[in-house]
Amino acid sequence: xxxxxxxxxxxxxxxxxxxxxxxxxxxxxxxxxxxxxxxxxxxxxxxxxxxxxxxxxxxxxxxxxxxxxxxxxxxxxxxxxxxxxxxxxxxxxxxxxxxxxxxxxxxxxxxxxxxxxxxxxxxxxxxxxxxxxxxxxxxx
Amino acid sequence: xxxxxxxxxxxxxxxxxxxxxxxxxxxxxxxxxxxxxxxxxxxxxxxxxxxxxxxxxxxxxxxxxxxxxxxxxxxxxxxxxxxxxxxxxxxxxxxxxxxxxxxxxxxxxxxxxxxxxxxxxxxxxxxxxxxxxxxxxxxx
DNA sequence: TATTGTTATACTCTATAACTATA
DNA sequence: TATAGTTATAGAGTATAACAATA
Numbered sequence: 001x002x003x004x005x006x007x008x009x010x011x012x013x014x015x016x017x018x019x020x021x022x023x024x025x026x027x028x029x030x031x032x033x034x035x036x037x038x039x040x041x042x043x044x045x046x047x048x049x050x051x052x053x054x055x056x057x058x059x060x061x062x063x064x065x066x067x068x069x070x071x072x073x074x075x076x077x078x079x080x081x082x083x084x085x086x087x088x089x090x091x092x093x094x095x096x097x098x099x100x101x102x103x104x105x106x107x108x109x110x111x112x113x114x115x116x117x118x119x120x121x122x123x124x125x126x127x128x129x130x131x132x133x134x135x136x137x138x139x140x
Numbered sequence: 141x142x143x144x145x146x147x148x149x150x151x152x153x154x155x156x157x158x159x160x161x162x163x164x165x166x167x168x169x170x171x172x173x174x175x176x177x178x179x180x181x182x183x184x185x186x187x188x189x190x191x192x193x194x195x196x197x198x199x200x201x202x203x204x205x206x207x208x209x210x211x212x213x214x215x216x217x218x219x220x221x222x223x224x225x226x227x228x229x230x231x232x233x234x235x236x237x238x239x240x241x242x243x244x245x246x247x248x249x250x251x252x253x254x255x256x257x258x259x260x261x262x263x264x265x266x267x268x269x270x271x272x273x274x275x276x277x278x279x280x
Numbered sequence: 281t282a283t284t285g286t287t288a289t290a291c292t293c294t295a296t297a298a299c300t301a302t303a
Numbered sequence: 304t305a306t307a308g309t310t311a312t313a314g315a316g317t318a319t320a321a322c323a324a325t326a
Contacts, residue, residue: 025316051318075285163292190307191294216306
């Protein structure tokens with residue numbers, strides 16, 4: 001059931017963000033870019049190879065949504081949102097919160113019930129309220 | 141959060157079935173093969189293109205896990221488990237029920253709470269008890 | 281020597297389009 | 304004519320391995 005849910009959640013998310021013209025992983029990366037983030041940290045968050053993050057960062061830069069900057073440790077490159085990127089992130093966050101077909105199937109009470117269960121499943125804490133109101137959606 | 145959950149659920153499933161040497165989609169197909177099933181129906185279940193089902197069926201046949209048979213309507217091909225396939229399905233079902241890292245994080249009561257919520261999210265009924273005891277895991 | 285990120289490359293996944301056979 | 308499945312092919316997604324720069 002979780003596998004089926006997975007696919008539906010992904011499809012749901014993909015559909016919601018389709019109007020913005022971003023593939024799922026680019027959108028996800030955008031959403032997790034709060035403060036400038038080392039590439040390596042992004043790879044960890046997305047559970048993917050660092051080389052893939054390179055290609056994601058390239059695409060975000062091409063679109064003018066993010067920029068690479070060099071950190072204190074000059075090996076590290078931080079990926080940071082541009083103004084345009086921050087704007088788009090806000091729009092997407094809003095759309096996801098408002099349009100998620102799946103979550104619309106549940107009422108507030110049910111969502112309140114679901115949240116702690118999902119937290120436990122994930123093994124890490126999550127703030128659903130924040131997600132619903134546009135901050136920290138990267139955790140959603 | 142659902143997206144993160146998705147990825148974790150998939151990774152979890154992939155890890156559980158890794159010892160059996162089957163990629164996720166092959167395993168999923170195997171699990172949904174109760175009675176001989178038309179290719180088209182499989183495509184619907186997996187929400188994928190029929191041409192992809194062709195390649196899945198090819199691989200299952202190569203491994204001796206399933207066979208194509210012709211139905212009453214001679215356009216239709218039914219995919220049916222071989223004895224070996226049925227055996228493997230049973231093993232995988234058992235492993236998934238026993239080893240799912242995620243579900244192990246919940247106790248029975250929490251699972252009972254989660255089930256109806258996921259059903260609602262999916263928009264279709266599911267029988268968790270059956271899944272946990274090895275039949276109909278295809279819906280899980 | 282170990283770590284960060286990049287490049288080049290190749291493999292897996294999956295769909296589209298055109299096709300065959302049957303209805 | 305419409306439907307089930309197949310073939311050939313192409314594109315997206317993602318990893319591996321070798322490499323450069325910095326620590």
